[in-house]
Amino acid sequence: MPDADYAAYDGAAPYFDLVRGALGDRVDGAHFFDVVADDIIYEVLYDFPGWPRIVRGRAELMERFAGYSQHIALDAADNLVAHGADDGRVVVIEYQVHGTILATGVRYDNRFASIIRIENRKIAHWRDYMDSLAAWNALTARAP
Structure with a gap:
């Protein structure tokens, strides 16, 4: 990660890097949080304990991901497939x-x-x- 201000999110760095790479020159900023609008709506279409269905705003999203990084450490994000739509205003990514x-x-x-x-x-x-x-299986499994 290029910025020390984002050190708390190191556990999610592979995800952030994958997303930033997938969006390329469609957005401005080096880090995932640099390319997120202050008033972003981050919607998850699944029920997962501890994560709301809708996160409103960059500050709340950063708070949620700080918690994520305290519980999960990612070592890779891969198998990216990106689809552009609506003249580049919409990007669908699978990963x-x-x-x-x-x-x-x-x-x-x-x-x-x-x-x-x-x-x-x-x-x-x-x-x-x-x-x-x-996700549920990994989070509820017992230590090996």
């Missing part, structure tokens, strides 16, 4: 993340699809789909 649940040492592997709407060269809206069962 996988891989890491470890810090409390138990259990392996964490998950698949995602995210629909990203860009306005004024920032992420204005994010709609996320994931394999909820994979």
Whole structure:
């Protein structure tokens, strides 16, 4: 990560780097949080304990990801497939993340699809789909 201000998010760095790379020159900024609009709507279309269905604003999103990084350390994000739509104002990305649940040492592997709407060269809206069962199984598994 290029900025020490984002050190608290190191556990999610592979995810942030994958997203930033997928968006390329459609957005301005070096880090994921640099390319997020102050009034972003980050919507997850799954119920997951501890994570709200809708996160409103960059500050709340940063707070949520700080918590994520306290529980999960990602070592990779890969298998990216990106689809552009609406003259580049919408980007759909499919990808996988891989890491470890810090409390138990259990392996964490998950698949995602995210629909990203860009306005004024920032992420204005994010709609996320994931394999909820994979996350649940990793988070509820006992240490090996």
